Amino acid sequence: MKRYLIVILILPFALLAQNDFAAQRDSLFPIARNQKKADTIRGNAYIRLSELYYMQNIDSMQFICKEGIKFILLNSAKNAPKIQRKLIDQKSQLINNVALGSYKKGDLSTALKLWYESLELEEELGDTIGQTKLLNNIGNVQIDLEEMERAIITFQSILPLQQSMQDSSGIARTYNTLGYIERVDGNDSLALDWYKKALDIRIKINGQPGIAGSRINIGFIYKKQGRFDEAQRQYLLALNIYLKLNHTRGLIPVYNNLASCSYEIGNFSNALKYAKTGYDMAVEMKSLDDQMHLSEVLSKIYEATGNEVKALSYYKEFIVSRDSLISQKNYKALINQEVEYEFQKKEKIKELERIQDKANADLKNQVEQERTFRFKLISIIASIGLILVIVFLYFILKQLRLSKQQRTIIEKQNKEIEMKALRSQMNPHFLFNSLNSIKHFIIKNESIIAAGYLTKFAKLVRLVLENSKHNLIPLEEELDCLNNYLELEKLRFDSKFDYKITGDSEAYSIQVPPLILQPFIENAIWHGILNKEDGLGQIDILVKNLENAVQIDITDNGIGRKKAMEIVAVSGLQKKSMGLTITHERLQILNRVIGIESKIEILDLTDANNNANGTKVIIYLPHHD
Numbered sequence: 001m002k003r004y005l006i007v008i009l010i011l012p013f014a015l016l017a018q019n020d021f022a023a024q025r026d027s028l029f030p031i032a033r034n035q036k037k038a039d040t041i042r043g044n045a046y047i048r049l050s051e052l053y054y055m056q057n058i059d060s061m062q063f064i065c066k067e068g069i070k071f072i073l074l075n076s077a078k079n080a081p082k083i084q085r086k087l088i089d090q091k092s093q094l095i096n097n098v099a100l101g102s103y104k105k106g107d108l109s110t111a112l113k114l115w116y117e118s119l120e121l122e123e124e125l126g127d128t129i130g131q132t133k134l135l136n137n138i139g140n141v142q143i144d145l146e147e148m149e150r151a152i153i154t155f156q157s158i159l160p161l162q163q164s165m166q167d168s169s170g171i172a173r174t175y176n177t178l179g180y181i182e183r184v185d186g187n188d189s190l191a192l193d194w195y196k197k198a199l200d201i202r203i204k205i206n207g208q209p210g211i212a213g214s215r216i217n218i219g220f221i222y223k224k225q226g227r228f229d230e231a232q233r234q235y236l237l238a239l240n241i242y243l244k245l246n247h248t249r250g251l252i253p254v255y256n257n258l259a260s261c262s263y264e265i266g267n268f269s270n271a272l273k274y275a276k277t278g279y280d281m282a283v284e285m286k287s288l289d290d291q292m293h294l295s296e297v298l299s300k301i302y303e304a305t306g307n308e309v310k311a312l313s314y315y316k317e318f319i320v321s322r323d324s325l326i327s328q329k330n331y332k333a334l335i336n337q338e339v340e341y342e343f344q345k346k347e348k349i350k351e352l353e354r355i356q357d358k359a360n361a362d363l364k365n366q367v368e369q370e371r372t373f374r375f376k377l378i379s380i381i382a383s384i385g386l387i388l389v390i391v392f393l394y395f396i397l398k399q400l401r402l403s404k405q406q407r408t409i410i411e412k413q414n415k416e417i418e419m420k421a422l423r424s425q426m427n428p429h430f431l432f433n434s435l436n437s438i439k440h441f442i443i444k445n446e447s448i449i450a451a452g453y454l455t456k457f458a459k460l461v462r463l464v465l466e467n468s469k470h471n472l473i474p475l476e477e478e479l480d481c482l483n484n485y486l487e488l489e490k491l492r493f494d495s496k497f498d499y500k501i502t503g504d505s506e507a508y509s510i511q512v513p514p515l516i517l518q519p520f521i522e523n524a525i526w527h528g529i530l531n532k533e534d535g536l537g538q539i540d541i542l543v544k545n546l547e548n549a550v551q552i553d554i555t556d557n558g559i560g561r562k563k564a565m566e567i568v569a570v571s572g573l574q575k576k577s578m579g580l581t582i583t584h585e586r587l588q589i590l591n592r593v594i595g596i597e598s599k600i601e602i603l604d605l606t607d608a609n610n611n612a613n614g615t616k617v618i619i620y621l622p623h624h625d
Helices: 018-032 039-054 058-075 081-104 108-125 128-144 148-164 168-184 188-204 208-224 228-245 248-264 268-285 288-304 308-329 331-384 386-443 447-467 475-492 505-509 518-529 561-571 578-594
Strands: 497-503 537-545 549-556 599-606 612-622
Touching (some): 018 039, 058 081, 128 148, 168 208, 208 228, 208 248, 308 386, 331 386, 475 537, 505 537, 518 549, 518 578
Antiparallel strands (some): 537 549
16 A cells, blocks of 8 residues: 655644734735845745745745745845855745645645755755755655655665764654665565664654554564564554554554454454454544455455355445545546646637637628728729629628638537547546556455456557547447456456357447447446346347447346445435446537437346346447448
């Protein structure tokens, strides 16, 4: 599991009441911009203003810092060396604050660049404490960016500085971080050495929370190596410390790990006791991450003890929590993509508005020109007669036809841009669901299956990216992409279902919208098959070539729509299917743009006793060149 690092902050930020914030802001701005004040006093005012704005508005905070840096650059040279040194220190603090703002906004590359710039100033000043904090910030960002080799070099360079200051607590933290980096790189023996060094120091300085944290880290390595008894000993020692400190936040992961170890050695009663205790705490603390891990452990325990109902219930809760966490914690991996997507969508809308405005302006100018020309022609018509009148009328009709053609082109461009925007919505949604599958095997540490899954996923991504360039693709390519998707989902859910794709090969050349079938398959799996309690799930895809259209039947033997809606209502997790909504919108736009009169029918299947026996979706797509 990835660790989310907290950068050490140099700023003494605190939450301020709004009135207190306004009062301090109004008192500091006149000082910062008063040219009669001493330069160091003004510089300090800029620093305090940035601290105030950090919790209020990051953009304003960064603007104030840059204004303060500019002021110091303009005024530093005129001061005495001692004052210059103080101003350099203030400049370093302001650059650091700008970097913190960039880090908080997710712009890691800018934050890293600024921290290196601030580090040079701290080295010039010989400030060991400042260098240590900045190097720690830089190393943590390198870990976030998965630049582990650089991070090791950075944190090893911190150690001599901490040793010179005799900062035992800081040295222990650095040892612990180096252990984490080695653990991520798969070097468990090196990681264990660093964790033990950190523990030795924390025992000497009697830092109880730190001792507990080190023992958890050591226990993690032992558990990973299959040394469950030794791992349990470390976790129990950590448990005693956290119980004495009443440290609920620390107790939850300890109970989770104790439950896992007890499960592995077959002590299911202890495993259940630890897991339930940790789970109740996680619910009380509203810690979704811990709930996810503990619900997975509880599912395994109940499955091992033969309680299939509770095992399935906790497994479903694990899936829901995991998917929710993925959407929350994929900030660094996906937020820039989503922001870029929103930006591009807005840019497309603006571009369309510019095209329409230009067309309206051209049309208005054209009408004005025609009006002027018409007045000039009146006098000519009066003198040269009927022939020029006929020529004039011909010219007017021609211009009107041209204007109509221009309007038609603009409307078509409008629809095409709308189509592209909807398709760009579809692909991120589809790829995001596929990424959930990869996460599943990574969490289970099934490296061979995960590697095979990644290979299949890479092929699927290539097909999706190639197909997304076109409004229409051959049905054969769509079915190939769908086959890859079904293979991945089948692997993800431990072959809980099987599938079959059959039909008329003559229909495979028909042009269809890309990813038009996937949302219906996803719906069949998640709402029909996964809730099926008995028997193997089956999804059949049948292609029929009709006279003027192709008919695609998607049939599943799941629980049916009525029971699926009942389960959703009981769980309280009602959520509109984005994939199906987008699919309907895409077909509507295709109807308008290229005249494809498609339709969708959904049938509820029953057996001889009128019991729900699955769902059938029928999609009609007319032939189109």
